[in-house]
Amino acid sequence: MPAVVTSDHADAVAALPKNVVPPIPAIDNSPVETPSRTVQSNGGQSSLGSPPDEDDEFDYEALPENTSLAANLIAGAVAGIMEHTVMYPVDAIKTRMQVAKSANVYSGIVNAVSKISAAEGASSLWRGISSMVMGAGPAHAVYFGVYEAVKVKLGGDNVDHTHLPLVSAAAGASATITSDALMNPFDVTKQRMQLNSSHRYASTFACMADIYRKEGISAFYVSYPTTLIMNIPFAAVNFTIYDTTSKLLNPDRTYDPLVHCIAGGLAGATAAAVTTPLDVVKTVLQTKAIFVENPAVLGLNSFRDGVKYIYNNNGINGFARGMRPRVVANMPSTAICWTSYEMAKFYLLKKGMIKE
Numbered sequence: 001m002p003a004v005v006t007s008d009h010a011d012a013v014a015a016l017p018k019n020v021v022p023p024i025p026a027i028d029n030s031p032v033e034t035p036s037r038t039v040q041s042n043g044g045q046s047s048l049g050s051p052p053d054e055d056d057e058f059d060y061e062a063l064p065e066n067t068s069l070a071a072n073l074i075a076g077a078v079a080g081i082m083e084h085t086v087m088y089p090v091d092a093i094k095t096r097m098q099v100a101k102s103a104n105v106y107s108g109i110v111n112a113v114s115k116i117s118a119a120e121g122a123s124s125l126w127r128g129i130s131s132m133v134m135g136a137g138p139a140h141a142v143y144f145g146v147y148e149a150v151k152v153k154l155g156g157d158n159v160d161h162t163h164l165p166l167v168s169a170a171a172g173a174s175a176t177i178t179s180d181a182l183m184n185p186f187d188v189t190k191q192r193m194q195l196n197s198s199h200r201y202a203s204t205f206a207c208m209a210d211i212y213r214k215e216g217i218s219a220f221y222v223s224y225p226t227t228l229i230m231n232i233p234f235a236a237v238n239f240t241i242y243d244t245t246s247k248l249l250n251p252d253r254t255y256d257p258l259v260h261c262i263a264g265g266l267a268g269a270t271a272a273a274v275t276t277p278l279d280v281v282k283t284v285l286q287t288k289a290i291f292v293e294n295p296a297v298l299g300l301n302s303f304r305d306g307v308k309y310i311y312n313n314n315g316i317n318g319f320a321r322g323m324r325p326r327v328v329a330n331m332p333s334t335a336i337c338w339t340s341y342e343m344a345k346f347y348l349l350k351k352g353m354i355k356e
Contacts, residue, residue, distance in 0.1 A: 253355020
């Protein structure tokens with residue numbers, strides 16, 4: 001901007017001797033104050049009213065405290081369905097290994113796939129998946145919704161992101177108790193369909209109706225206490241290891257799918273291995289009606305009954321049955337679950353569906 005020369009300044013210059021250089025008037029370089037506004041973008045700010053860049057980092061790792069229940073439910077449902085469908089065939093193999101009459105029926109996962117596919121067709125490994133999908137969506141929606149709510153109430157979402165493993169464990173346990181009450185009937189139905197090769201049910205509801213007609217409503221919840229005994233430590237280990245690993249690998253709490261995948265995989269594998277003995281007991285209780293030729297199995301009605309039966313028939317090694325496929329299934333499925341959940345949270349924040 002050129003300097004503005006006033007008439008007084010011109011007269012002063014004219015009066016100077018010819019060999020004197022006139023002074024240059026001072027220019028005011030102070031910025032002109034203009035109205036501005038700041039755009040908040042969770043993790044970053046963009047001034048002067050310009051929209052935030054697409055690369056702005058979102059501090060999304062924990063959903064905002066005032067996040068709607070719907071947002072938590074959506075993220076959880078997406079995670080649950082993705083987790084259980086991708087590794088479903090391996091879960092079916094795990095179930096068969098746990099209730100097999102002999103530990104030598106299958107020498108490994110590949111051998112089990114080969115034998116089951118040859119005898120019943122490859123599609124048999126997917127039997128019962130409709131029950132799992134129907135239950136997993138709502139159950140995981142409740143699971144993550146309760147987890148986020150309890151974590152906030154216990155102070156787990158503090159401003160300075162202090163790591164509180166006990167809060168994560170308590171929130172995970174609370175989420176498990178709630179979601180398992182919804183999921184247990186679908187899990188019972190799933191395992192009956194996985195094992196019952198002689199009776200092909202037309203649908204999930206047909207299987208549920210058959211179980212209810214023959215065994216009553218209690219059949220859907222006979223394993224619920226055992227499921228809680230298993231899933232509460234599973235959830236505690238899962239959430240604690242995930243949060244701890246995420247804190248170590250991603251201290252800035254930015255959206256990083258690779259970190260979420262690694263942390264989720266480690267959490268799932270560890271939790272699956274630790275709780276396999278409890279899972280064996282749960283499977284025996286949920287599938288006992290299939291073994292009508294064995295009165296001893298039909299009489300199992302509690303966690304204690306299941307433990308005694310497994311130990312008396314298979315020894316201490318019976319509690320480790322299916323550990324390998326359980327770990328193989330849970331490691332990627334839990335990684336998928338956490339990655340999908342974090343992706344859903346990030347998407348909801350990015351699209352403005354969650355307000356700070």
